[in-house]
Amino acid sequence: MLNKIKQFLSWPLRHKWWSLLIIICVALGFVIFGGTTKNAGKKGEFVTVDVTRGDLEQVVSATGEIMPLNTVSVGSQVSGTIEEIYADYNSQVKQGDILLKIEPSVLKSSVTEAGAALDSAKSQRNLAKSDYVRDKSLYAEGFIARAEMEKSQSQYEQAEAAVIRAQSQYDKAVTNLGYATITSPVDGTVISRKVDKGQTVAASFQTPDLFEIAEDLTKMQIETAVSEADIGMIKQGQSVTFTVDAYSGDKFQGIVRQIRLSPTTSSNVVVYTVVIDVDNSDLRLMPGMTAFVTIIVNRAEDAWKAQNSAFLLRSFENVAPEASGISTSDHLAVLRDKKIVIIPYKKGLVTATETEIISNKVQSGDKIIVGRIGQESSARKSTRRNNGPMGGRPM
Numbered sequence: 001m002l003n004k005i006k007q008f009l010s011w012p013l014r015h016k017w018w019s020l021l022i023i024i025c026v027a028l029g030f031v032i033f034g035g036t037t038k039n040a041g042k043k044g045e046f047v048t049v050d051v052t053r054g055d056l057e058q059v060v061s062a063t064g065e066i067m068p069l070n071t072v073s074v075g076s077q078v079s080g081t082i083e084e085i086y087a088d089y090n091s092q093v094k095q096g097d098i099l100l101k102i103e104p105s106v107l108k109s110s111v112t113e114a115g116a117a118l119d120s121a122k123s124q125r126n127l128a129k130s131d132y133v134r135d136k137s138l139y140a141e142g143f144i145a146r147a148e149m150e151k152s153q154s155q156y157e158q159a160e161a162a163v164i165r166a167q168s169q170y171d172k173a174v175t176n177l178g179y180a181t182i183t184s185p186v187d188g189t190v191i192s193r194k195v196d197k198g199q200t201v202a203a204s205f206q207t208p209d210l211f212e213i214a215e216d217l218t219k220m221q222i223e224t225a226v227s228e229a230d231i232g233m234i235k236q237g238q239s240v241t242f243t244v245d246a247y248s249g250d251k252f253q254g255i256v257r258q259i260r261l262s263p264t265t266s267s268n269v270v271v272y273t274v275v276i277d278v279d280n281s282d283l284r285l286m287p288g289m290t291a292f293v294t295i296i297v298n299r300a301e302d303a304w305k306a307q308n309s310a311f312l313l314r315s316f317e318n319v320a321p322e323a324s325g326i327s328t329s330d331h332l333a334v335l336r337d338k339k340i341v342i343i344p345y346k347k348g349l350v351t352a353t354e355t356e357i358i359s360n361k362v363q364s365g366d367k368i369i370v371g372r373i374g375q376e377s378s379a380r381k382s383t384r385r386n387n388g389p390m391g392g393r394p395m
Helices: 002-014 016-039 105-141 146-179 378-387
Strands: 046-050 052-068 071-075 080-085 098-102 181-183 188-193 209-214 219-227 239-244 252-259 264-266 269-279 290-307 331-336 339-344 346-350 354-358 367-372
Touching (some): 146 181, 219 290
Antiparallel strands (some): 052 219, 331 339, 331 367, 346 354
């Protein structure tokens, strides 16, 4: 036995490099596995969420298209070939400025024809009037029958009506000739020109659109669709921030002006149009840009808050047994100076990630206890009890 021990002890001396390698491996294993064990959270330590102070905002997000506040479509009431165009894209125009002219020869011929018909009708009326005046005098003296006098009266009245009709046709022809010159109905900017010189426009069935004029590009609006789940939080006058791809680093401001009561359904989702007023004094925003809108529906400034995960504790039983009878819906278990303190609170503003804590018992540095490391949460236990031991509903 003693010889075997001597042989075992002599082996490291004879194999120094192998001995050194074994010692290094053992040391590395101790550092790796021993260090991990030392730094790992011990079973029973608390899992906490920090209580912080700051601002919270409850928002509704949507997208919409930036459009001018008022856009006017300019059309033509007469047909013809475009003779000249005086306005183009981005042209600044005033009310009454000439935009284009339609070749007027056909319309002038209509005016001449209507004028001749009017002169003829007036001549016929004058003749019928003379006959009626003469027959009326003869009837008064008993030289002609009453029926002949009434016939002259009827012819005169018909001639008078024919003059009125001819006058109407003449006025219409003159008006149509005036329509050959298209003028701007408002002050604004031409954002679309839909015709070219020499093109023929036909106004037989509907008025063809020639131009689109934005009345004032310094005032824009966004029409965005908000789902029925969020529309109840939207109110007139709420602040809005939005971004556009053209200026990805900038945020623009707006105000909710109108909530339209006409719903639409898209993919079985009912949505309402919310109109947002936007100041565009610097003219950076252009019609047609897509706006990524954030409507601020509620705001809390300089409030105590914590992540939403801090409020998942269902019972104090595993955290603070002495407070097991207290409701977790209006009390929090906080870790303060390494001691557990139960404080009352109310939930304030709730956002997608954070919740406002309303309480005069909260102190800076508090940490909300949500459980213990290595311990199954009460919420999971409750779920397992409700679903049965095999994960399904109890029979």
